[in-house]
Amino acid sequence: MNPIELARARPGAPFTVTLDGRPVEALPGQTVAAALWAAGVTSWRSTRGAGRPRGVFCGIGVCFDCLVTVNGQANQRACLVPVRPGDVIVTQEGTGRDDD
Amino acid sequence: MTERPHLAVVGAGPAGLAGALAAAADGVRVTLLDAAEQAGGQFYRQPAAALGARRPQALHHQWRTWERLRDALDRHVGAGRVAHLADHHVWCVEGDSGAFTVYALRGPAQERGVAVSADAVLLATGGYERVLPFPGWTLPGVVTAGGAQAMLKGGLVLPGRTAVVAGTGPLLLPVATTLAAAGARVAALVESADPRALPRRAAALAAQPGKLAEGAWYAGQLLRHGVRTLTRHTVVEAHGTDRLEAVTVAALGRDGHPKTGGTRRIPCDTLAIGHGMLPHTDLAETLGCTLSGTDVRVDDEQRTDVPGVWAAGEATGIGGAALALAEGHIAGRSIAARLHGTAPDPRRWAAAARARTRSREFFAALDTLYSPPGGWPDLITDDTVVCRCEEITAGQVRTAVGTLGATDPRTVKLLTRAGMGWCQGRMCGPAVAGLAGCAFTPGRRPFARPVPLGVLAELPGQEPDGSAPAVADRH
Numbered sequence: 040m041n042p043i044e045l046a047r048a049r050p051g052a053p054f055t056v057t058l059d060g061r062p063v064e065a066l067p068g069q070t071v072a073a074a075l076w077a078a079g080v081t082s083w084r085s086t087r088g089a090g091r092p093r094g095v096f097c098g099i100g101v102c103f104d105c106l107v108t109v110n111g112q113a114n115q116r117a118c119l120v121p122v123r124p125g126d127v128i129v130t131q132e133g134t135g136r137d138d139d
Numbered sequence: 140m141t142e143r144p145h146l147a148v149v150g151a152g153p154a155g156l157a158g159a160l161a162a163a164a165d166g167v168r169v170t171l172l173d174a175a176e177q178a179g180g181q182f183y184r185q186p187a188a189a190l191g192a193r194r195p196q197a198l199h200h201q202w203r204t205w206e207r208l209r210d211a212l213d214r215h216v217g218a219g220r221v222a223h224l225a226d227h228h229v230w231c232v233e234g235d236s237g238a239f240t241v242y243a244l245r246g247p248a249q250e251r252g253v254a255v256s257a258d259a260v261l262l263a264t265g266g267y268e269r270v271l272p273f274p275g276w277t278l279p280g281v282v283t284a285g286g287a288q289a290m291l292k293g294g295l296v297l298p299g300r301t302a303v304v305a306g307t308g309p310l311l312l313p314v315a316t317t318l319a320a321a322g323a324r325v326a327a328l329v330e331s332a333d334p335r336a337l338p339r340r341a342a343a344l345a346a347q348p349g350k351l352a353e354g355a356w357y358a359g360q361l362l363r364h365g366v367r368t369l370t371r372h373t374v375v376e377a378h379g380t381d382r383l384e385a386v387t388v389a390a391l392g393r394d395g396h397p398k399t400g401g402t403r404r405i406p407c408d409t410l411a412i413g414h415g416m417l418p419h420t421d422l423a424e425t426l427g428c429t430l431s432g433t434d435v436r437v438d439d440e441q442r443t444d445v446p447g448v449w450a451a452g453e454a455t456g457i458g459g460a461a462l463a464l465a466e467g468h469i470a471g472r473s474i475a476a477r478l479h480g481t482a483p484d485p486r487r488w489a490a491a492a493r494a495r496t497r498s499r500e501f502f503a504a505l506d507t508l509y510s511p512p513g514g515w516p517d518l519i520t521d522d523t524v525v526c527r528c529e530e531i532t533a534g535q536v537r538t539a540v541g542t543l544g545a546t547d548p549r550t551v552k553l554l555t556r557a558g559m560g561w562c563q564g565r566m567c568g569p570a571v572a573g574l575a576g577c578a579f580t581p582g583r584r585p586f587a588r589p590v591p592l593g594v595l596a597e598l599p600g601q602e603p604d605g606s607a608p609a610v611a612d613r614h
């Protein structure tokens with residue numbers, strides 16, 4: 040059993056996004072965080088200070104642990120942002136603005 | 140007033156939905172704003188429509204109630220009595236006595252501003268989970284219990300294959316059963332309280348046979364999925380380098396400290412953890428509503444002490460979906476009467492008032508049982524990060540308290556930056572207070588959400604009266 044089977048879901052056609060240039064398959068309707076979880080990825084950011092990996096913590100937009108860069112925009116909460124075909128997702132180091 | 144009076148409801152969970160429906164049925168025009176793409180809140184969180192779930196109820200309880208709420212909402216929306224503004228993040232509510240402006244952000248990046256004017260406001264913003272720190276709690280794979288539930292219900296995903304569900308509180312039961320039903324191996328449910336003490340303690344339980352049956356149902360589900368339950372146990376450490384690999388669990392003694400020799404290591408790639416819930420009170424505080432403890436204070440009609448502002452559901456105290464529904468219904472009825480200039484008749488919500496009393500008594504009893512073990516601050520090593528955003532450790536907080544003489548979280552914050560990061564202390568607040576040895580009080584935050592400067596710069600001075608559209612897109 041998996042969640043898709045449990046809810047007898049028939050998602051729309053999967054599409055591809057990239058995570059640091061690597062193709063990742065995503066389902067329409069999922070958030071960026073859900074798509075990354077489904078791909079087995081649980082961290083996509085390193086902290087400003089100690090450079091420690093982080094991903095989803097609260098899952099509902101409160102903790103800001105899941106920040107990620109999507110289509111060039113840094114500090115997006117992956118647990119809230121819907122994933123779209125062709126999204127360019129880049130793991131974020133520190134504030135994600137190091138290249139600015 | 141020629142037009143129908145207008146109510147803005149913030150939050151489309153059980154409380155906000157019940158409030159919106161009751162007010163709309165009594166002739167009020169309602170705008171329902173919620174950050175999520177679909178109505179339902181935390182309890183009735185739905186899989187995204189594009190996922191095409193044909194049996195979403197497999198992830199849910201009390202599906203009939205949800206169907207009733209959803210159908211009624213659809214009817215009111217169809218008839219133009221309720222406008223549901225999904226994907227609207229409210230960052231501030233301004234005004235008093237019959238003239239309010241609700242400011243929201245929308246769009247995937249939340250960069251566009253929207254303002255809604257209303258004659259009354261119902262705050263039904265729910266709550267979020269409290270997690271107390273312990274070594275390893277920042278490792279990827281450690282998530283809040285509710286967060287795991289939210290990602291599962293909304294995105295149909297699991298964080299890993301083998302989960303431990305831990306902490307304290309009634310939420311751990313649905314989380315463990317849902318994770319197991321969705322195919323995760325739940326290696327253990329670790330509860331620091333001893334729920335067997337409940338029947339002895341709480342007379343309020345007798346008044347809630349439904350709740351007891353619910354508890355028994357969960358117990359049966361856990362058995363069916365082979366989930367081992369460890370009560371009077373706590374997670375003392377999460378292990379791993381870049382990702383969670385195992386947790387160490389310890390048996391608790393009577394003093395709330397781990398017993399010596401009572402530890403075991405459980406391999407897992409997911410830890411779903413929670414230590415109870417905290418209400419969202421930012422909007423209420425900006426409006427000037429008085430809090431009692433961590434909860435928005437309300438009277439019998441669910442009115443706050445700011446005229447024109449009502450609050451319902453977990454914003455006014457943690458108590459589950461049934462209580463949220465009852466409070467929302469009462470608020471909606473009261474608002475409608477007040478906006479029509481009549482005195483509300485409490486007989487019109489007698490059943491909801493009885494449900495509210497029973498639920499509040501029940502949760503007050505649960506609260507005394509499901510409090511985190513007294514010894515929790517001692518389990519936090521000096522190098523454990525307490526403030527996740529600013530990476531402030533327990534050692535730094537202890538220095539601020541012990542050496543520099545800070546006696547309250549505000550001073551700790553100024554000395555260490557704990558609570559100054561993105562989440563504005565929502566995650567570390569209770570821990571900092573606990574380490575400083577004082578009671579937790581919510582920190583005042585000017586905005587409920589981060590607001591782009593561009594949106595602030597574009598704010599209008601005043602809404603033109605009467606003729607102004609209820610929803611003005613400010614972009």
Ligand SMILES: Cc1cc2nc3c(=O)[nH]c(=O)nc-3n(C[C@H](O)[C@H](O)[C@H](O)COP(=O)(O)OP(=O)(O)OC[C@H]3O[C@@H](n4cnc5c(N)ncnc54)[C@H](O)[C@@H]3O)c2cc1C
Pocket residue numbers: 097098099149150151152153154155172173174175179180181182183227228229230263264265266267268284285286288289310313314419451452453454458459460463587588
């Ligand atoms: C992550 C999480 C998962 C949970 N899962 C379960 C569960 O599976 N089973 C269970 O029994 N209990 C669960 N709970 C407990 C749950 O909070 C209550 O049982 C119930 O949902 C409370 O109803 P409510 O209407 O008061 O609040 P909620 O259901 O929390 O609804 C509040 C709504 O307000 C919205 N909101 C809040 N602030 C803003 C804002 N500033 N702008 C716009 N919208 C806003 C939120 O998006 C949300 O939809 C969960 C709690 C959390 C935090």
Ligand code: FES
Pocket residue numbers: 094095096097098099100101102103104105106116117118119
């Ligand atoms: S996981 Fe907490 S904000 Fe996204």
